[in-house]
Amino acid sequence: MFKYGDYNYLFFSHGVCCSFDTKKPAAGEEYKIKVCRSKSGVMDFRDSEGKLCTEGGGTVVLASHGDVYGPGGQGVYDDPTYGPILYYHYVNTTIGYADGQKQFGWNKLDFSSGWPVTTLA
Numbered sequence: 001m002f003k004y005g006d007y008n009y010l011f012f013s014h015g016v017c018c019s020f021d022t023k024k025p026a027a028g029e030e031y032k033i034k035v036c037r038s039k040s041g042v043m044d045f046r047d048s049e050g051k052l053c054t055e056g057g058g059t060v061v062l063a064s065h066g067d068v069y070g071p072g073g074q075g076v077y078d079d080p081t082y083g084p085i086l087y088y089h090y091v092n093t094t095i096g097y098a099d100g101q102k103q104f105g106w107n108k109l110d111f112s113s114g115w116p117v118t119t120l121a
Contacts (some may be wrong), residue, residue, distance in 0.1 A: 008039070035058065035116055036053035
């Protein structure tokens with residue numbers, strides 16, 4: 001969980017996570033990073049559409065794109081230079097899909113809209 005402004009943000013991985021080299025999931029079913037937020041930080045975490053996380057809610061923060069496939073296993077670090085940073089593991093499709101080939105990635109987070117959006121570092 002990450003506190004920013006008046007909200008506590010709960011980042012979580014959703015989808016199929018592993019063994020992409022032997023059983024690649026259907027497009028869109030692979031790991032992706034989602035978020036819900038709550039003022040209390042204890043309950044009522046909702047996505048940007050108002051849907052409860054406990055009822056299938058979650059706003060996508062980072063999904064597969066380009067050479068990045070199945071990002072997940074994330075955390076958020078408040079860097080003194082860059083501000084909030086989302087870090088995660090992912091498969092670089094130019095290297096390979098095996099679990100042992102996963103890479104480490106990170107992106108800056110922009111909260112100006114009230115919801116975290118990834119930006120380039």
